Amino acid sequence: MSTHAAIAANASRAVPGYLVSALAISPASGTGAAIQPRNPADPLAGLGHTKVHERETTVFGEGDAAGSVFRVLSGMVRLYKMLPDGRRQIIGFLQAGDMMGLAFAAQYLYTAETVTATTIQRIPRLELDALMDAQPAFARKLLSTTTSELMAAQDQMVLLGRKTAAEKVASFLLRLSDRKGGERTIDLPMGRSDIADHLGLTTETVSRTLTKLKSGRLIRILAGGKLELLDRDALSDLACGF
Amino acid sequence: MSTHAAIAANASRAVPGYLVSALAISPASGTGAAIQPRNPADPLAGLGHTKVHERETTVFGEGDAAGSVFRVLSGMVRLYKMLPDGRRQIIGFLQAGDMMGLAFAAQYLYTAETVTATTIQRIPRLELDALMDAQPAFARKLLSTTTSELMAAQDQMVLLGRKTAAEKVASFLLRLSDRKGGERTIDLPMGRSDIADHLGLTTETVSRTLTKLKSGRLIRILAGGKLELLDRDALSDLACGF
DNA sequence: CGAATCCTTGAGAGCGGTCAAAGGATGTGG
DNA sequence: CCACATCCTTTGACCGCTCTCAAGGATTCG
Known part of the structure; x- marks a missing residue:
């Protein structure tokens, strides 16, 4: 019951991640805090094996045989699909608490790469299945979380299909902020080309748009890949x- | 009980939520065949109430209180989200077997309108919850279907973010065909502006692109909103x- | 500290959007 | 059953947002 309430609360985040197949089990998700590997309230705690991956390395590739699901405990991961000629679409950025590889398919349908050094829990499908059998409520939880991801995916469709470059970038920054609980200062550990491939733009347009937002005093770009939202209302508009 | 917890938590959303998922429960989906209301192999058979909706009518609107989920038994429905200034993004077109309104949110996150005259089964959330409690396998089935929807949503992100107008239209036509089991002749009951708002284009661009495909002998436009794929390989490329 | 990578900025081009109007299809009333 | 009105589609001309190509500058990492 308390577990269910917690999940429902996560599922109802005003602006959940833009992630895909991402499952935010822990209420600490998105605050930058890492998931604790051994938490009695976390059904996944202790399952599978946990490993630290270096920055800019591949966790699994589109088309690889899919035997496990993964949960990000700390750090950041990007998921993407590529067209034959190299055009790339980043499906989402995953942070602490998010899951990936959940599809019921024989192969992974996207590539997962670390952006920063990242701690990842790898859980064999069989273990996850066993957990769902043992705890029917967990299957419902997964359903709820997957549905939230689908909602986020639909928001992303609106962004990609109908928004201008400035609207895309503003939306992206606000999402990152909301994910950190609405803080004014956000991290941008990913490069401009990652942002571009997530928003359906080019690196040049992302850079130009950020410059324009900076000139308009809507944001301030800080050292170390950080950024401050100066005028949240204007960005929201x-x-x-x- | 779990339902109560979910609803209470959802009611506390700071911002009206966004949408939901579409699922294909029936393997007969897309062949044009209608779902049978009383099929012993269909766990949803006989649940809720079934009604025929006229063409171009609203089933539910974004922001409406969400008390039921819906399943399309025959006909076609479009789901869309709108920006404040009227720009529209069609999330998807639903056919026989597809479900909508599945999000665990207090409000519907998109608008559902019929394209053609459509038979729709309306199932109260409470009945669906009861079914999931009674048949854990059904909850797993819903999870599997929602995950498929998520994969489709990710493909749509690639389309919207990285494909050209011609690639978008070709992809769209092939999807419709595949949904009908790969038939050469497909139905286009929706208007050009519906297609445009689904692909992130304008009606003019959709029209021009179809004309170009027609000139290139890749397709043939038939009377009555039908279309024939003349060169599937070229379209696929x-x-x-x- | 040095070198590679990434970011920013500029100039110009092109794809798709906008505006406009003619051509067809659909549906309704006479 | 036909005439007319309305709506949708198609086509044309032009525009502008974003992309492409290019180069200088900043940052990061080994």
Whole structure:
């Protein structure tokens, strides 16, 4: 019951991640805090094996045989699909608490790469299945979380299909902020080309748009890949509701 | 009980939520065949209430209180989200077997309108919850279907973010065909502006692109909103794998 | 500290959007 | 059953947002 309430609360985040197949089990998700590997309230705690991956390395590739699901405990991961000629679409950025590889398919349908050094829990499918059998409530939890991801994916469709470059970038920054609980200062550990491939733009357009937001005093770009939101209301207007 | 917890938590959303998922429960989906209301192999058979909706009518609107989920038994429905200034993104077109309104949110996150006259089964959330409690396998089935929807949503992100107009239209036509089991002749009951708002284009661009495909002998436009795929291989090359 | 990588900025081009109007299809009333 | 009105589609001309190509500058990492 308390577990269910917690999940429902996560599922109802005003602006959940833009991640895919991402499962935010822990209420600490998104605050930058890492998931604790051994938490009695976490059904996945202790399952599988946990490993630290270096920055800019591949966790699994599109088309690889899919035997496990993964959960990010700390750090950041990007998921993407590529067209034959190299065009790339980043499906989402995963942070602490998010899951990936959940599809019921024989192969992974996207590539997962670390952006920063990342701690990842690898859980064999069989263990996850066993957990769902043992705890039917867990299967419902997974359903709820997957549905939230689907909602986020639909928001992303609106962004990609109908928003201008400035609206896309503003939406992206606000999402990152909301994910950190609405903080003014956010991390941008990923490069401009990652942002571009997530928003359906080019690196040049992302850079130009950020410069424009900076000139308009809506944001301030800080050292170390950080960024401060100076005028959240103006950004929100620009974003057209994420 | 679990339902109560979910609803209470959802009611506390700071921002009206966004949408939901579409699922294909029936293997007969997309063949044009209608779902049978009383099929012993269908766990949803006989649940809720079934009604025929006229063409171009609203089933539910974004923001409406969400008390039921719906399943399309025959006909076609479009799901869309709108930006404040009227820009529209069609999330998807639903056919026989597809479900909508599945999000665990207090409000529907998108609008559902019929394209053609459509038979729709309305199932109260409480009945669906009861079914999941009674048949854990059904919850797993819903999870599997929702995951498939998520994969489709990710393909759509690639389409919207990285494909050209011609690639978008070719992908769209091939998807419709595949949904009908790969038939050469497909139905296009929706208007050009519906297609445009699904692909992130304008009606003019959709029209021009179809004309170009017609000139290139890749397709043939038939009377009554039908279309024939003349060169599936060429379309497939164009589409870059959907 | 040095070198590679990434970011920013500029100039110009092109794809798709906008505006406009003619051509067809659909549906309704006479 | 036909005439007319309305809506949708198609086509054309032009525009502008974003992309492409290019180069200088900043940052990061080994």
